[in-house]
Amino acid sequence: MTTQTHPSFATGTWKLDPTHSTIDFSVRHLAISKVRGSFETFDVTVVAGETPADLSIEASIDVASVNTNQAQRDEHLRTSDFFLVEEHPTATFRSTSVELDGDDFTAQGDLTLRGVTKPVTLKGELGGVVVDGYGQTKAGFEAKTVINRTDFGVNWNAALEAGGLTLGDDVTLSFEIQLVLQK
Numbered sequence: 001m002t003t004q005t006h007p008s009f010a011t012g013t014w015k016l017d018p019t020h021s022t023i024d025f026s027v028r029h030l031a032i033s034k035v036r037g038s039f040e041t042f043d044v045t046v047v048a049g050e051t052p053a054d055l056s057i058e059a060s061i062d063v064a065s066v067n068t069n070q071a072q073r074d075e076h077l078r079t080s081d082f083f084l085v086e087e088h089p090t091a092t093f094r095s096t097s098v099e100l101d102g103d104d105f106t107a108q109g110d111l112t113l114r115g116v117t118k119p120v121t122l123k124g125e126l127g128g129v130v131v132d133g134y135g136q137t138k139a140g141f142e143a144k145t146v147i148n149r150t151d152f153g154v155n156w157n158a159a160l161e162a163g164g165l166t167l168g169d170d171v172t173l174s175f176e177i178q179l180v181l182q183k
Contacts, residue, residue: 028168037068
């Protein structure tokens with residue numbers, strides 16, 4: 001394997017390697033811990049132009065693929081209390097700008113969830129670029145953002161007997177993505 005870092009990042013269209021990628025989330029639960037989950041079906045495309053200013057990211061998430069390892073909770077998340085999957089089966093992200101600083105990056109973009117579009121900022125790190133044993137050029141990156149779920153119309157909550165609410169408003173989205181350069 002040969003390894004390259006950001007200065008050697010190849011131009012072109014990069015497509016998701018789904019077997020080596022995850023999109024996870026976490027939200028405060030009962031004010032004492034966090035519930036974690038993932039989306040099992042998603043797609044990401046990165047188009048790298050001649051300069052970093054020409055870089056664009058597009059992603060889509062099948063929100064019905066939510067998995068918190070509890071079937072009853074996952075079904076509840078698909079309802080109108082949360083994702084309203086019947087009307088809004090897909091969440092999307094489209095970058096509006098990407099700034100690179102060595103291997104660190106900041107991607108500004110529009111996140112659409114439940115039919116509501118809001119600007120978000122992803123902060124992340126390029127893991128590098130490698131040519132694997134099959135001759136495929138692959139790149140990896142990780143990124144995070146925190147969104148307020150109520151900004152997207154996800155307002156369900158329940159009061160706790162001891163005070164407070166079942167769910168926090170802030171949701172951390174974490175992306176571990178591997179891409180393959182298309183030939």
